[in-house]
Amino acid sequence: MAFSEFRPLDENSLIEYIKATPSLSSKIGHNYDGLKIKEVGDGNLNFVYIIVAPSGSFVIKQALPYMRCIGESWPMTKERAYFEAVALKQHGGLCPEHVPEVYHFDRTMSLIGMRYLEPPHIILRKGLIAGIEYPLLAEHMSEYMAKTLFCTSLLYRSTTEHKRAVVEFCGNVELCRLTEQVVFSDPYKVSEYSHWTSPYLDRDAETIREDYLLKIEVAELKSKFCERAQALIHGDLHTSSVMVTPDSTQVIDPEFAFYGPMGFDIGAFIGNLILAFFAQDGHAGQGNDRKESTRERKE
Amino acid sequence: MAFSEFRPLDENSLIEYIKATPSLSSKIGHNYDGLKIKEVGDGNLNFVYIIVAPSGSFVIKQALPYMRCIGESWPMTKERAYFEAVALKQHGGLCPEHVPEVYHFDRTMSLIGMRYLEPPHIILRKGLIAGIEYPLLAEHMSEYMAKTLFCTSLLYRSTTEHKRAVVEFCGNVELCRLTEQVVFSDPYKVSEYSHWTSPYLDRDAETIREDYLLKIEVAELKSKFCERAQALIHGDLHTSSVMVTPDSTQVIDPEFAFYGPMGFDIGAFIGNLILAFFAQDGHAGQGNDRKESTRERKE
Missing domain, CATH: 3.30.200.20 (Phosphorylase Kinase; domain 1)
Structure with a gap:
């Protein structure tokens, strides 16, 4: 040392x-x-x-x-x-x-x-905003999630190994609490650290805050996040936690890792892809109207 | 010491x-x-x-x-x-x-x-077999489960307190493994320690072993038992883990306790009551035909 x-x-x-x-x-x-x-x-x-x-x-x-x-x-x-x-x-x-x-x-x-992820590795979110396509991304991320989630779950490990591992990662409680707050609580109420594009989205944010059925569903998901020690999840698997080139996909920054529900990783990643998809129009420019690939597939 | x-x-x-x-x-x-x-x-x-x-x-x-x-x-x-x-x-x-x-x-x-649970305390299972009614049992057991399960869950405690408690009871892994085996695995396959009244129930036991939809459901329940650290459950809440008099209800023997799904306690207890109900005919005798109460309520 x-x-x-x-x-x-x-x-x-x-x-x-x-x-x-x-x-x-x-x-x-x-x-x-x-x-x-x-x-x-x-x-x-x-x-x-x-x-x-x-x-x-x-x-x-x-x-x-x-x-x-x-x-x-x-x-x-x-x-x-x-x-x-x-x-x-x-x-x-x-x-x-x-x-x-x-x-x-x-x-x-x-x-x-x-390891230094040398150029041309860039943060996936930047690549998606730039309109770059990553034909291997789905396969790579599926393989990453399948291997890391399956092999750290009881589908693969014994109860004894599993409980020992769960105990260790219970120590990461502060970062779990941060996720509980910023993912499962703050967006659904008036809170200091929540932001949105105001005034344009004021009404949408308010609609979410007043949707009691949605909040009951979110509370159910929150309890699963807190209670279900299913696998060693990354815990923050958005598109800024992935660095990419057209050939390489590297997952970084698992500081929120703990034993939680697999769906939290899988859902976070797919949710971020959906956000990126709907943001494409906003990022479109003369050089890339974000419609080529769709057209190609339709033809 | x-x-x-x-x-x-x-x-x-x-x-x-x-x-x-x-x-x-x-x-x-x-x-x-x-x-x-x-x-x-x-x-x-x-x-x-x-x-x-x-x-x-x-x-x-x-x-x-x-x-x-x-x-x-x-x-x-x-x-x-x-x-x-x-x-x-x-x-x-x-x-x-x-x-x-x-x-x-x-x-x-x-x-x-x-504490010595002095006479006339007896094991609830013996009381049920003897056909004794316990008018306060439902209220007492409901209160026991409501207080112990709610107050050891995240409905009541902070995440930090909860994870610390979960860690401690992960140490009881050997008894968890015993439950996994004898409750969630052995009854659904040919296994050394499973018994039934043979030959009368041979066909029923076989039907259970061959019911693949049932086994998928049981596998889902088993994964919840292993993964969902919801509350400090008793872990073995059958009618031999309760001592009773007409006025007193005392829950004993929580050596299988760990942080698991509340439903495992609630379901075990209700399941045992259902078994006791259907066993009444077999225990009926001249002094108690096990039908009085039902008749009384119908009249």
């Missing part, structure tokens, strides 16, 4: 950290000439650094004990890095084709060293 | 144990004159002693590391006594009217000291 207690890394201390960590420095042949470090925000929760050297590359992801976008006002356990690393390793063991390899994990520093 | 390592007690060592345990000896006023010890088998898994003295009484239940009826050939963790004691205390805290008080628990010895 390179550092004896947690501290957020900057670009200087990062190099010091890499030099002291053989599993990382070996990835770049212990050669720091021509090393390039780029900090890339991955969202709200973490620092992410890309390290590229002539002889190799990797990514460092460090979890901070608060939501980055809000600053230190929203505390958020940095132990989530532990659950992310365990999930990456377990899902990666089951489906190495679609999960980036973990090179290094440091629990004290809440720090993961992992 | 009276003994530094586990050993099965007999009547002599039991007295030695009580003398060394203030929470027990105080129950009989530290007075061993006129003490009576009676060993009563409670089933297959434990030794149970009733201790009655002029100034008080209690019961000692000691779990053995094997199924008693089969001898040492079927190992069975004695840690189940720990989960039984925790469940008795938690359910007792929520519904003291219908759960016997725990006076003492010794994890090393897998030993519980608890």
Whole structure:
């Protein structure tokens, strides 16, 4: 372990950290000439650094004990890095084709060293907004979900193995609570962190808040989310948790992983595809009217 | 702690144990004159002693590391006594009217000291076979299930409290596996420990084994039993887990307790009542034709 207690890394201390960590420095042949470090925000929760050297590359992801976008006002356990690393390793063991390899994990520093998904990998959401088609995406994501969900469920494992695994991931309770709030509660009531395109969607948002039958259905889904330890799910499988090229599909960021209902992953991904589909008209431009493929199939 | 390592007690060592345990000896006023010890088998898994003295009484239940009826050939963790004691205390805290008080628990010895349910308390199953009516039973059992199940569920508790409790009871995995086998698997296939009244019910047993739609339904229920951590259920709530008088209803033996679906307790109890109802004709005798109450209500 390179550092004896947690501290957020900057670009200087990062190099010091890499030099002291053989599993990382070996990835770049212990050669720091021509090393390039780029900090890339991955969202709200973490620092992410890309390290590229002539002889190799990797990514460092460090979890901070608060939501980055809000600053230190929203505390958020940095132990989530532990659950992310365990999930990456377990899902990666089951489906190495679609999960980036973990090179290094440091629990004290809440720090993961992992494969750099080099260009032309981009976030799937950006690709969908740009109107790019991914003919292998459905097959790859189906394979990822089938392997990770089936093999971590009681369809595959013994009760004893299953309960032991459930116990471990019960520790990721803070991130489960975040999902409960932002997915299953906030959208259905007036809440501080819910946003929509106002005033255009005011009436739609209100309609959802007043739909009691919908809310009963959502409450039922929420109880399944909280109670049903069916498989080790990714827990946040939207189109920004997937990096793609036309040939490669890589699932990242499983920090919300825990034993929950398979349907939460499957539904989140399909739901995001449906959102992307209905957003196509809004993203259409002269170069791509988003209608070609449909026409081709009809002809 | 009276003994530094586990050993099965007999009547002599039991007295030695009580003398060394203030929470027990105080129950009989530290007075061993006129003490009576009676060993009563409670089933297959434990030794149970009733201790009655002029100034008080209690019961000692000691779990053995094997199924008693089969001898040492079927190992069975004695840690189940720990989960039984925790469940008795938690359910007792929520519904003291219908759960016997725990006076003492010794994890090393897998030993519980608890209230002696004095005569005329009898096992409910025996009462039902004898044709006794219990006009308060439905209300008492409803209250027991409502309080213990609601208050240990997410309808009442926070996610953080719930996951912590789920983790603890995941340790009772061996008894969960026993239920999976004897309730959800063995009855639906040819299996060593399944019995029925042969040859009279051979055809019925075979019909069940060949009913594929039924087995699919049972598989669905089994997966809920294994996966849905809804509430701290008793886990074995048949009519031999309840002791009754016309005025008192006491639920005992929650060694199968874990976080599972509420329906497993509710369904087990109602199912046992239905079995008892249909068995009445077989138990009818000259003194009680089992038809009076029905007639009374019809008149």
